[in-house]
Amino acid sequence: MKTSGFTRREFLRAVGGGIVVLVAFDPADLLAQERRWPSYPDDLNAYLRIDPDGRAWIFSGKIEMGQGVMTSQAQMAAEELGVALDAVTMVLGDTDRCPWDMGTFGSLTTRLFGPALRAACAEARAVLVKLAAERLGVSPEQLAVENGVVSVAGDRARKVTYGELAQGKPIARLVGGKAVLRAAKDLAVIGQSPRRLDARDKVTGRARFAADVRLPGMLHARILRPPAHGAIPKRVDTSAARKLPGVTLVEEKDLVAVLHADPEAAEAALHAVVATWDTPRRDLDPDSIFDHLVASAPAGEVKLSRGDPAGARKAAARVFEHTYRSGYRAHAPIEPHAAVAEWKDGRMTVWASTQTPFPARDAVAKALGLAQKDVRVVTPYVGGGFGGKSAGAQIVEAARLARAAGRPVQVAWTRAEEFFHDTFSPAAVVKLASAVDDAGRITLWDYAVWAAGDRGTAHAYDVPNATVRVHGGLWGAGASPHPFAVGPWRAPGAPTNVFAAESQIDVMAAAAKLDPLELRLRNTSDPRMRRVLQAAADAAGWKPAPGPSGKGRGIACGIDAGTYVALVAEVEVERQTGRTRVTRVVAAQDMGLVVNPEGARMQVEGSVTMGLGYVLAEELRFQGGEILDRSFANYAIPRFSWLPRIETVLVKNDELAPQGGGEPAIVPLGAAVANAIFDATGARLDRLPMTPERVRAAVAKG
Numbered sequence: 001m002k003t004s005g006f007t008r009r010e011f012l013r014a015v016g017g018g019i020v021v022l023v024a025f026d027p028a029d030l031l032a033q034e035r036r037w038p039s040y041p042d043d044l045n046a047y048l049r050i051d052p053d054g055r056a057w058i059f060s061g062k063i064e065m066g067q068g069v070m071t072s073q074a075q076m077a078a079e080e081l082g083v084a085l086d087a088v089t090m091v092l093g094d095t096d097r098c099p100w101d102m103g104t105f106g107s108l109t110t111r112l113f114g115p116a117l118r119a120a121c122a123e124a125r126a127v128l129v130k131l132a133a134e135r136l137g138v139s140p141e142q143l144a145v146e147n148g149v150v151s152v153a154g155d156r157a158r159k160v161t162y163g164e165l166a167q168g169k170p171i172a173r174l175v176g177g178k179a180v181l182r183a184a185k186d187l188a189v190i191g192q193s194p195r196r197l198d199a200r201d202k203v204t205g206r207a208r209f210a211a212d213v214r215l216p217g218m219l220h221a222r223i224l225r226p227p228a229h230g231a232i233p234k235r236v237d238t239s240a241a242r243k244l245p246g247v248t249l250v251e252e253k254d255l256v257a258v259l260h261a262d263p264e265a266a267e268a269a270l271h272a273v274v275a276t277w278d279t280p281r282r283d284l285d286p287d288s289i290f291d292h293l294v295a296s297a298p299a300g301e302v303k304l305s306r307g308d309p310a311g312a313r314k315a316a317a318r319v320f321e322h323t324y325r326s327g328y329r330a331h332a333p334i335e336p337h338a339a340v341a342e343w344k345d346g347r348m349t350v351w352a353s354t355q356t357p358f359p360a361r362d363a364v365a366k367a368l369g370l371a372q373k374d375v376r377v378v379t380p381y382v383g384g385g386f387g388g389k390s391a392g393a394q395i396v397e398a399a400r401l402a403r404a405a406g407r408p409v410q411v412a413w414t415r416a417e418e419f420f421h422d423t424f425s426p427a428a429v430v431k432l433a434s435a436v437d438d439a440g441r442i443t444l445w446d447y448a449v450w451a452a453g454d455r456g457t458a459h460a461y462d463v464p465n466a467t468v469r470v471h472g473g474l475w476g477a478g479a480s481p482h483p484f485a486v487g488p489w490r491a492p493g494a495p496t497n498v499f500a501a502e503s504q505i506d507v508m509a510a511a512a513k514l515d516p517l518e519l520r521l522r523n524t525s526d527p528r529m530r531r532v533l534q535a536a537a538d539a540a541g542w543k544p545a546p547g548p549s550g551k552g553r554g555i556a557c558g559i560d561a562g563t564y565v566a567l568v569a570e571v572e573v574e575r576q577t578g579r580t581r582v583t584r585v586v587a588a589q590d591m592g593l594v595v596n597p598e599g600a601r602m603q604v605e606g607s608v609t610m611g612l613g614y615v616l617a618e619e620l621r622f623q624g625g626e627i628l629d630r631s632f633a634n635y636a637i638p639r640f641s642w643l644p645r646i647e648t649v650l651v652k653n654d655e656l657a658p659q660g661g662g663e664p665a666i667v668p669l670g671a672a673v674a675n676a677i678f679d680a681t682g683a684r685l686d687r688l689p690m691t692p693e694r695v696r697a698a699v700a701k702g
Contacts, residue, residue: 048121053163054161054162055163056077058074058088058089058091059097061092061100062109063092065385066606067109067662068599080119084147087147093354094357095375098357110658190595191595192597208380209382211338214340219410220263221257221397222258224236231279231625233275234277234278236275244269244272255401292481300469307463309467312435320433322431322503323429323430323686325688328619329424330422331388333384336418337353339353340408340409341401347374352377353383357378360395361376364396367400386610388489422485430452440512440518442523444465449493451474452496453493454470458559460529463523490607491561498668499670517533518544531588532557532566536555539649540553551679552570553568553679554568554671554672561661561663562591565587567669567672568584571677581642582616583645587665590653590659593653604646605648607663612643613638614688617689620635681699
């Protein structure tokens with residue numbers, strides 16, 4: 001048996017003693033639904049170890065960046081294994097110790113890795129019960145498991161612990177077939193909200209992040225950066241920096257860096273480097289970018305074609321045609337990108353702030369010409385990612401510098417570097433034509449999107465004549481129409497697509513003089529969508545009325561990561577200034593079986609809080625490849641004073657496997673707020689963010 005480069009003997013030696021369970025569980029069917037990644041290795045995708053003292057070590061390639069998966073994965077493991085939650089220790093994101101994983105993004109941890117983890121623990125429990133049956137001289141059917149103790153039903157004195165079964169007996173068993181998971185009615189740990197496993201470390205300041213790692217002899221790096229994206233160095237003079245005491249200077253092709261044991265001295269040495277640059281001119285800015293994207297895009301790829309849209313357009317008494325736009329957004333995590341690399345005994349180890357430890361390992365191996373087995377990436381706690389730490393340029397930088405210097409090196413981006421080197425959420429354009437008949441039925445849906453991809457373009461409405469065309473996805477570097485790198489940003493592309501779609505639904509509701517909730521319900525037979533819409537409306541105390549009613553309330557819905565969500569937003573708008581305050585958000589979410597209800601509510605609240613940024617303020621200022629926003633002094637992210645009252649309704653659906661919870665609630669927020677602004681003022685906003693200037697102009701236009 002081979003397991004990601006290890007032989008069975010090497011693997012057992014690496015993980016140590018105790019009972020080791022290797023699970024031949026292949027979630028290829030789940031991955032096929034995502035259509036984006038190869039399958040997990042079929043030899044190993046989840047594993048655990050039971051120590052002689054009964055402690056369960058759970059190894060997961062996922063990482064903890066505040067979303068709570070350290071706790072929810074421990075709950076799933078404890079549930080299926082039959083141990084107490086406090087007997088579980090989680091090891092996350094260590095490429096030497098954990099099974100391969102594509103990364104932590106897309107709200108995939110619970111819905112994709114969760115089934116594999118639960119299957120492993122269920123099979124481990126079966127193995128342990130069988131061993132106990134042999135020890136106690138009874139059949140497995142006569143045994144019960146509670147908190148890691150296996151006892152004979154009706155005679156609890158006859159018992160053996162998991163730890164006793166493991167004592168002095170390293171056991172490896174490869175188990176195949178489908179694991180029998182516990183039924184929803186029997187769950188005791190899943191569905192509860194225990195204190196988060198990372199809570200104490202984080203509130204006491206003991207939590208360690210990549211920038212906190214300190215190694216003997218470590219140097220701090222400061223790297224020469226271009227003034228704009230696309231700039232090419234014409235001349236670099238490092239002579240003055242070389243003369244400074246304690247400075248190590250590295251010049252490797254595209255990498256020029258100064259290293260010093262003191263980070264402030266490294267910064268001073270960087271200022272001593274003199275460089276001149278050839279900067280290409282691109283006449284692109286936040287306003288001209290939209291025409292550029294449409295002109296530069298490839299032909300549209302048809303994602304949906306149903307009925308006769310052309311015929312429906314001709315037959316419609318009125319066709320509603322609108323263009324919606326959204327600007328570039330930064331990820332702006334609290335923790336900038338950081339990494340510490342150590343080159344030792346022909347092997348590179350990197351402690352990194354990353355959402356993708358295994359792809360980061362592969363990138364380091366490629367950059368240094370090493371075999372994958374000679375690179376290890378360890379992921380401490382990550383201080384927010386939102387998709388922006390899927391890319392890890394700082395990891396490769398640290399590894400290159402550590403090998404060149406022969407000493408451990410830390411690369412910790414400044415806030416200015418974080419803004420400059422971000423992989424921004426792309427600016428995008430949506431053009432939409434639709435029609436509704438006298439009965440309030442949507443008859444036409446002609447949807448085209450540029451630069452945002454197709455996430456969020458699927459909806460639950462029963463439209464007989466529909467087409468969806470996607471012109472380019474989430475482009476990265478290379479042959480990109482963008483003046484700098486772009487990439488995934490929480491529910492990539494979906495906030496833009498749903499902003500357009502759910503704003504358009506409201507446009508038709510107002511024209512048809514129908515209550516916005518009623519139009520939505522009239523046009524969907526999807527039971528999950530109907531339930532979340534009604535649940536949100538009921539919790540918000542929705543009173544039917546066509547818009548604009550003057551009340552300042554809006555509704556919007558969406559589907560993301562297998563989860564259905566509906567939001568009701570209430571706003572106050574100052575007409576003279578355009579200042580908009582969101583006062584209340586009610587979110588109803590059907591995410592299947594909820595592993596940790598409090599964690600799910602936290603994710604909804606986090607989505608709404610972060611979402612206020614893209615809705616009301618966040619838009620990157622740039623000129624060509626030059627990034628004009630380099631700090632929080634001029635790039636506005638949500639403040640506590642912005643926060644509305646947030647109410648979460650978790651719609652019960654225990655028969656459905658757990659779905660994604662980290663992103664869905666952020667998706668419809670833009671449309672819910674835009675629709676609420678329309679309801680308050682009669683002004684329709686078609687561009688994100690809806691800044692005071694844009695709201696004031698829309699209100700003035702009437």
